[in-house]
Amino acid sequence: MYEKLFRNLLFRSDIATRIVYATDSSLFRCMPAGVIFPRCEEDILESVRIAGVNGINVLARGAGTSLAGQALTSGIIIDLSRFNEIVINPDKKTACVKPCAVIDEIDRFSSPFSLCVGPSPASSNRATIGGLLSNNGTGARSIVYGMASDILLSARVLLSTGEIRTFSRNDLDLSNPFDLSVAEVLNSVRNSSRWPATWRSASGLNFKAVDKYNSLLQLFCGAEGSLGIILDAEIALAEKKDKTSIAIFTFDDLISAMKMVEPLLETKPLAIELMDKKLIELAKNSSNFTPAFIDKIPTALLAVEFEGEKTKDYIAMGAEKILLDSKSQLDLWRTRKEGLGILMSSRSKRKPVPFIEDCSVPVRALPEYVQRLDEIIKRNGTESAYYAHASAGCLHIRPMLNLRDEADRKRMKNIMAETVELLIDLRGSLTGEHGDGRSKSPYIERLFGKEITESFKKVKRIFDPNGTFSAAGEAGMRIDLPSKSFKTFLRWPGEFFEEVERCNGEAACKKLDGLMCPSYQASKDERLSTRGRANLLRSWLAGENVEDELKETLSKCLACRGCSFECPSQVDMARLKAEFLNHRGAGIRDIFFSNFDTLSKIGNAFGIPFQGIVKSVIGIHEKIKLTAPVQKRFSDIVPLKYSEDCDAVLFVDTHIEFYEPKIGVALMKIAKILGIKISPLRSGCCGRPAFSRGMLEKAKKQAEGINLPGTQPIIVVEPSCFSMMKEDAPMLSKKCEEISKRVISVESFLMRYSDRIVKKRLKNRISILFHSHCHQKALKEEAGKELLKIAGDVEELACGCCGMAGTFGYEKENYNLSLAIAEKTFLPSIRNWSGDYVAISGRSCREMAQRTGKVIKHPIEILLEMMREE
Numbered sequence: 001m002y003e004k005l006f007r008n009l010l011f012r013s014d015i016a017t018r019i020v021y022a023t024d025s026s027l028f029r030c031m032p033a034g035v036i037f038p039r040c041e042e043d044i045l046e047s048v049r050i051a052g053v054n055g056i057n058v059l060a061r062g063a064g065t066s067l068a069g070q071a072l073t074s075g076i077i078i079d080l081s082r083f084n085e086i087v088i089n090p091d092k093k094t095a096c097v098k099p100c101a102v103i104d105e106i107d108r109f110s111s112p113f114s115l116c117v118g119p120s121p122a123s124s125n126r127a128t129i130g131g132l133l134s135n136n137g138t139g140a141r142s143i144v145y146g147m148a149s150d151i152l153l154s155a156r157v158l159l160s161t162g163e164i165r166t167f168s169r170n171d172l173d174l175s176n177p178f179d180l181s182v183a184e185v186l187n188s189v190r191n192s193s194r195w196p197a198t199w200r201s202a203s204g205l206n207f208k209a210v211d212k213y214n215s216l217l218q219l220f221c222g223a224e225g226s227l228g229i230i231l232d233a234e235i236a237l238a239e240k241k242d243k244t245s246i247a248i249f250t251f252d253d254l255i256s257a258m259k260m261v262e263p264l265l266e267t268k269p270l271a272i273e274l275m276d277k278k279l280i281e282l283a284k285n286s287s288n289f290t291p292a293f294i295d296k297i298p299t300a301l302l303a304v305e306f307e308g309e310k311t312k313d314y315i316a317m318g319a320e321k322i323l324l325d326s327k328s329q330l331d332l333w334r335t336r337k338e339g340l341g342i343l344m345s346s347r348s349k350r351k352p353v354p355f356i357e358d359c360s361v362p363v364r365a366l367p368e369y370v371q372r373l374d375e376i377i378k379r380n381g382t383e384s385a386y387y388a389h390a391s392a393g394c395l396h397i398r399p400m401l402n403l404r405d406e407a408d409r410k411r412m413k414n415i416m417a418e419t420v421e422l423l424i425d426l427r428g429s430l431t432g433e434h435g436d437g438r439s440k441s442p443y444i445e446r447l448f449g450k451e452i453t454e455s456f457k458k459v460k461r462i463f464d465p466n467g468t469f470s471a472a473g474e475a476g477m478r479i480d481l482p483s484k485s486f487k488t489f490l491r492w493p494g495e496f497f498e499e500v501e502r503c504n505g506e507a508a509c510k511k512l513d514g515l516m517c518p519s520y521q522a523s524k525d526e527r528l529s530t531r532g533r534a535n536l537l538r539s540w541l542a543g544e545n546v547e548d549e550l551k552e553t554l555s556k557c558l559a560c561r562g563c564s565f566e567c568p569s570q571v572d573m574a575r576l577k578a579e580f581l582n583h584r585g586a587g588i589r590d591i592f593f594s595n596f597d598t599l600s601k602i603g604n605a606f607g608i609p610f611q612g613i614v615k616s617v618i619g620i621h622e623k624i625k626l627t628a629p630v631q632k633r634f635s636d637i638v639p640l641k642y643s644e645d646c647d648a649v650l651f652v653d654t655h656i657e658f659y660e661p662k663i664g665v666a667l668m669k670i671a672k673i674l675g676i677k678i679s680p681l682r683s684g685c686c687g688r689p690a691f692s693r694g695m696l697e698k699a700k701k702q703a704e705g706i707n708l709p710g711t712q713p714i715i716v717v718e719p720s721c722f723s724m725m726k727e728d729a730p731m732l733s734k735k736c737e738e739i740s741k742r743v744i745s746v747e748s749f750l751m752r753y754s755d756r757i758v759k760k761r762l763k764n765r766i767s768i769l770f771h772s773h774c775h776q777k778a779l780k781e782e783a784g785k786e787l788l789k790i791a792g793d794v795e796e797l798a799c800g801c802c803g804m805a806g807t808f809g810y811e812k813e814n815y816n817l818s819l820a821i822a823e824k825t826f827l828p829s830i831r832n833w834s835g836d837y838v839a840i841s842g843r844s845c846r847e848m849a850q851r852t853g854k855v856i857k858h859p860i861e862i863l864l865e866m867m868r869e870e
Contacts, residue, residue, distance in 0.1 A: 002034050002076065005050050010037040016549035019539045020532040021079075023478055024064040024071035025505045027354065027403070028438050030475035032059075035077045041231060047078050048229070048468065049162055057472035060229045062100045062128035064526070065507050066135065067354050068437025070224040074473020078229070080130065081524055085232075088113065093237045094153060099130025099230050102512055110237050118145025118238035121433065122337040125511040130230055135435040136202040136222035140271040140305075140336070143391045145238055147202070147433070149209045149221035155233040157220060160468035164231065167217035172210070178462070179216060185458045186210055194449040200360045200392040201429035203436055204448055205456045219459070224435050226470060227463040241270060244307050246323040246332060247314035250298035254374070254386060257300035258366040261390045264304055265363065267313060271305040272391035273336050278352075279387050282342050283335045293323055293332045302390060303332055339387045341568020343398060344504040347494065349405075352385045352398030355412060355439055356419045360394040360432030369426055373397065376418045380411040394432030403479045420446050438475050478505070481542040489582050489696040490575060490731045497541050503534035503571045515562030515777050517573075518801035522820040527553050530563045530573050537576060551584060556817060558805035559692050560774035561723065574692075575731065581694020589618050590693040593807050597685035597702075600658040604629040621815035627659060627847075634661035638668055638680055646679040648713045648749060651706075653721045654685055655843045663717060666864045667746060673867055674756045678715065683708055686716075687732070688724040692806060696732060703729040703736050713744045717860070719773035719781070719842045720806065727779065745776070746860060747783035747841070757790050760867045766792035767835030768862065771826070771849070773842030774801050784841050784859050791866040792836070799825035804844040822848050830854055837862050 002013055013034035022031045036058075038044045051058040057075030064071045083098035086106055090113035095106055103124040107116045119138035121127055131137070133155075138147040145151070154168035173179045186207050196203070202222050209218030220227055249264075251257040257274060264272055277299050283291045294301060304314065311322050323329050335342070343352040361369045370386070377384045377399050388396035399415055401408040420443045423430065430440040430447055445453040464470070483497035492499055509517040509530035520529040527536075536550045559574035581590075592599070608614070608628050615622065634657045642649065656664040664680065671678045687702035706725070708714055716722040725743045729736035750757065768791065772784050777800075788794045803821030808814050830838055830852045839859045840846045849856045 005054060005056075006034070006036060006047070006076075009043055009047060010039060011035070012037070014549070015544070015546055016527055016536060016553065019544070019546065020526045020535050021061070021064070021077050022072070023505050023535055024066045024069060025507055026067050026069040026072075026437065026439060027477050027479070028069035028072055028475040029478040029480070030069075030072040030074055030473050032073055032077045033075060035079055037079050037082070039082065044078060044080070044158060044229065044231070045162065045164075047076070048158060048160060051076060052160055052162070052466060052468050055466070056468075057470055058468060059471065060099070060130070060225050062131045063102070063126050063507055063510050065123045065127045065131060065510075066437060067357055067434045068431070068439040069475055070135070070435050070437035070471070072438065072475055073471055079526075084128075088115070088237075090115065093239075094234055095237055096232060096234050097129050098232050100128045103127055103129060103132060105512065111240070114240045114242070115237040116240045117235070118151055119148055122339070123506070125513070126507050129233065129235065133221050133230060133233060134223065134225050135433065136206060137433045137435075138200075139433075140273055140389060142200060142389065142394075143265070144270050147200070147221070149206055149213075149218040151236045152217060152221060153234040153236055155217060155220060156231045157228040158231055159228045160464045160466060167215060167220070169217060170214045172214045172216060181462050182216055182219075182459055185455050185462075189452050189455045192449070192452055194447075194452055196360070196429040196447075197427035198360045198362045198393055198429055198432070200389075200394045200432040202433050203430040203440065204444055204452070205459055207455075222435070224437065226460060228469065241307055244270060244305055244329070245311065246329055247304040247306065247311075247319040248293065248321045248323065249302040249304065249318060250294070250296075250320050251300040251302070252298065254300045254370050255367050257302055258370050258390065260302060261363055261366055263317070264302070265391060267304075267306065267310060269304045269306045269391065271303075271389075273303045273305075274387050274390040274395060275301045275303065275336060275339070276386045278385045279339050279342060280335075282345055291331060291335045293328050293335075300386070303336065336387070338508070338568035339396065341504070341506055341508060343385050344502065344506075344569040347498075348400070349402045350382065350400040350408070351402070353401045353403065353412065354398055355416055356397050356399070357439075358388070358394055358396055358432045358434045359419060359423055359428060359430060360392065361423065361426045361428035363391070363393040365426045365428070366390065366393055366395075369422065369428070370395070372422055373419060376415055376422065380415050382408070382411060389432070392432065393428075403477060416443070423447060438471065478538075481538055483538075483541045484543055486583065488579055490579055491734075496579065497538075499572070499576060500534055500537045500541060502569045503531055504569055505531055506568070507531050508567055509563060513800075514566055515560065515774060515800035516566040517562060518558055518560060518803065518821045519556045519817065521800070522803075522817060522824055523556075528556050530567060530571055533557060533573055533576075534571060537580065547584070550580065554580060556814065558774075558801055558803075558808050558821075560801045560805060561778035562774060562800060565778040565780070575728070578691055578694050578696060582696040584694065586693065586695050589811070590695055592618050594690035594693050594695045594698055596689045597654045600629050600654050604631070604633060604658055619812050620810045621812040623815070624810045629658035630661060632661065633657050634664045634680070635682060637661055637665055640680050640682055642679045642681055642709050643677060644710065646677040646710070646712055648676070648678050648715050648744075649708050649710060650678050650680040650715045650717075651686075651708065651721070651725070652680050652682045653716070653718045655718050657682060660843065660858075663858045663860055666858070666860045667715075667717065670750070670860065670864050670867065673760055674753050676753060681708055686721040686724045687729065688720050689806070691724060691728055691732075700732040704733055706739055708739070711742070713749060714739065714742045715746050715749050716743055717746045719745070719776045720844075722781075723775035723779055745781050745783060747787050748781065750863070751783045751787055754787070754790060757787075757863070757867070761790060762866050762868055766837060766862075766866065768792050768794045768837045768839050769797060769830065769833045769835055770794050770859070771797040771799075771802070771838075771840045771845060773845055774805075776841060784839075787863065788839055788859055791863055795835070797826065797829050799829065802826045802842075802845040802848045804848040806844050809844070809848065822851075827852055
């Protein structure tokens with residue numbers, strides 16, 4: 001039916017697409033009937049026209065970062081992600097934006113003019129302006145910048161009737177029957193006593209802002225897409241606050257922290273953010289965060305951001321420390337912004353659940369609110385995490401519950417019901433920024449009363465008489481999907497399904513920069529995000545027939561391990577992929593590449609004959625030329641011999657032995673200059689190719705076969721081999737743990753002798769463009785950059801993956817995606833580099849970089865050139 005109706009549009013209703021769009025960042029799951037991907041504005045209009053004529057519900061969707069389920073429907077989703085244009089007017093201090101312009105991208109465009117989006121949420125690196133406006137969202141600095149409705153100047157909106165109308169501030173026209181009918185409804189409830197007393201409210205329809213700005217425009221802020229689709233908008237930009245400081249206050253209990261908020265507000269800060277003990281502990285225990293802004297973990301912490309000379313005032317008020325440097329401030333903000341993901345990284349059965357997530361109360365009521373809410377939560381047999389916007393009375397509160405436990409589900413309902421009564425008593429709001437959605441809409445009438453709720457419905461009918469933009473279908477909970485168990489190969493700390501469910505849907509993988517997720521960044525295809533893959537894995541575990549679709553989307557995963565580092569919940573898709581592929585079974589290409597070491601030996605002896613036939617059979621792209629091993633191996637140049645008095649053992653990997661012996665030779669020369677004894681030894685393949693291909697039995701055999709004598713450090717040059725031996729091999733076998741403890745990257749090893757290197761360095765300094773391998777970034781291996789700084793001035797390439805990812809870029813079906821990833825930042829940056837050297841640590845990265853025609857060197861080669869022999 002739908003395929004026929006939407007045949008002239010880009011419409012998908014395949015099972016994989018529907019599964020991927022069945023969740024957002026909330027608890028809920030609701031399968032859409034299909035997804036439309038409009039290519040132009042006319043496609044959006046046509047989608048709504050067809051839907052209206054045929055009584056179909058449609059929902060416009062951006063990044064799907066909503067925490068209350070408002071991005072879900074059983075109808076048709078219109079994915080607006082292509083509509084992301086941004087035009088800055090620095091003179092007016094405004095931006096004209098399409099609905100899916102990412103907030104951080106607006107900031108990037110406006111930054112040269114010292115402007116930014118004021119009410120920016122924690123999810124600003126992937127959240128869209130359309131979502132921010134539709135939810136009437138905001139962020140940490142709301143006491144300065146207000147809410148989304150306070151920056152919306154005008155918007156061109158598509159109504160369900162097909163009319164496109166531009167709404168602007170001060171344009172309310174009571175001679176217009178449409179405007180008059182809405183105004184009459186608003187007048188009928190204007191003086192009701194049931195309105196929340198807090199200004200930080202995103203619940204219901206935004207009636208109060210109509211009076212404030214004399215326009216119906218602000219009704220779209222908080223309507224969650226139920227009144228119309230914003231096609232483009234003009235927003236006011238704020239002046240950037242570049243020179244700020246943060247005062248840290250610590251407390252032995254939450255109530256004392258809440259009592260301190262009002263006195264702190266009198267100092268006119270930019271923000272006051274709460275972090276509790278649970279959040280800070282999890283952050284400190286995470287390998288992805290380094291909350292060095294605090295030493296001893298308190299029960300509660302208030303971070304007060306301010307500008308100007310207020311340091312003495314805050315110290316007098318009891319501040320424990322003042323953060324002045326940008327690094328420690330960024331550290332704090334990253335920990336606070338990723339609070340949700342950090343909390344979800346907990347491995348306990350009970351997880352912090354968002355359902356009273358962002359209820360808001362007047363600031364004066366915060367101490368009473370927290371005390372009474374804590375009593376409610378404890379009375380229901382659990383505890384909670386508290387964090388976020390104390391300055392605005394909008395705390396993020398997540399009770400710890402196991403939603404697989406029926407008793408905990410009852411607790412959730414009880415806590416929600418009791419919290420609503422508490423909010424009524426304190427004249428608070430159901431939501432201060434995240435919206436009502438499916439989570440809180442059932443409680444709107446209880447909070448606002450019947451009269452106001454009926455007025456909301458009347459306005460909804462005026463804007464959308466046929467209910468085209470209404471949320472459709474009942475939503476279940478994402479966790480309701482059953483999970484089949486199967487025997488895993490890797491040594492997971494718990495059940496495999498628990499590792500998959502670490503993905504809570506917050507969509508940090510949909511940001512447009514950084515390491516995670518390169519396949520999504522290049523394609524903008526939700527199926528190729530970490531969240532999309534996790535959704536398909538979850539459905540596969542539930543027994544849904546999606547194995548082929550799952551294999552397809554995992555085949556586009558570069559196994560860069562960016563998610564293991566940048567995902568706040570530490571989802572490790574590379575390992576999940578390896579486990580699935582092991583279950584699925586190997587193909588001829590997997591067998592071919594997993595025997596990389598053996599094939600290299602054969603190639604060294606006989607070359608690579610019949611390249612065309614080999615590439616055709618294996619499925620290698622025709623433009624790829626398979627590199628033949630060199631004739632003179634590393635072991636032909638340097639004797640492989642162990643000495644008991646050596647300082648370290650060099651793991652002579654396949655790359656050094658057969659393809660780039662010059663790098664190993666350079667290391668041995670450096671060692672000689674520095675007076676370091678290194679014993680180079682061969683011990684076969686580390687198992688990385690087999691592991692990445694899901695051939696885990698073979699990978700285990702290879703990893704366990706690494707038998708290097710002594711107790712000295714084992715130097716590993718190739719980053720993918722290093723990450724395999726350091727991190728992944730112990731997942732295969734306990735036997736591999738001992739080798740793992742000895743492994744050290746070549747850069748980290750040489751940094752131990754940095755004082756000697758400085759003495760041997762030539763006086764002239766050089767300029768170096770440096771790119772580190774994805775696996776080095778994922779393991780926080782930063783020694784390469786520090787090592788090169790000894791030789792010269794280093795500029796680190798500002799990108800994530802190079803796109804090659806071992807043999808990913810060889811594969812004919814992935815060749816174009818590989819190039820798209822490379823052309824995003826990696827290759828253009830190298831082409832435009834006019835300095836002395838380009839240093840790249842990973843072999844596959846160097847192979848991709850060589851397409852620029854530039855000379856690409858390993859950091860060790862450059863270091864050798866900068867040293868003088870005596």
